[in-house]
Amino acid sequence: MLVKKEQGRDVKETFVRNEKNGLVYFTVPVFERTGLVLHAFSGRTGGVSEGAYESLNLSILTDDKLSNVWENRRRMVTALGVEAGAIVGAHQVHKDKVYRVLVQDKGLGAFDPDTVIPATDALTTNEPGILLMAFFADCVPVFFLDPVKKAIAVAHAGWKGTVAGIAAKTVKYMIDEYGTNPLDLLAAVGPSIGPCHYQVDAPVIAEFKEKHPLNWESFFSNLTEDGHGQLNLWEANLWQLLEAGLRKENVTVAGLCTYCRPECFFSHRRGMAGRHAAMIMLKER
């Protein structure tokens, strides 16, 4: 994370709020400055969906009207300057599979729910012109950009994906497939449920304990005798990225809780059924 001096103190750079055509979305300054990608994490306003999906629901795998999601997607990609046909999306299952998107995959999951990439929680590519899109309503979006090898990825990390190490596995996949040096790799942990609103119970805590016997406690606060605790998925994913070899200054953490900001974000825990998208595309060369 870049640090700039502001009024004599260090201020960590975070996600930036953008507004365009009535849509609100968030971007990562360090990604923007590379000039290599178009990317965003969408907010929930400015769309046409109703009820629990109000209003910018971007997932075609919910019970929302497809025609509404198509219109929402059109609005979002238009704000980025991309065609909806460039989208690639997956059926996310809270596991740890990483899928490399090739040219011939372009458009899978763009319009037709039957064409989504099956059972995948991280998408990666080094092909320009493909908009990787992953969906969220409290789970943690992790964006990746290797500005040297020119490769990107987006991962879906709820508590299960985090325990399974999806962020670290995405880094390893990029090292193996593209020759990424983790010291070059930029990552960003987007808006998602914060430690302020993420109480979990004993079985969840037990899984973190088993996976991280030495430092599991650093991911929790307010551990109670009856086996509950507040889980900090931002911290757990940041730790995982640093363990995978990333530099701390190259990881941007939004620190924005989706539950805390119902005016801006969907939250599954609040009973909102819409989905945001984390999206990233390498610009055409």
Ligand SMILES: [Zn+2]
């Ligand atoms: Zn909160």
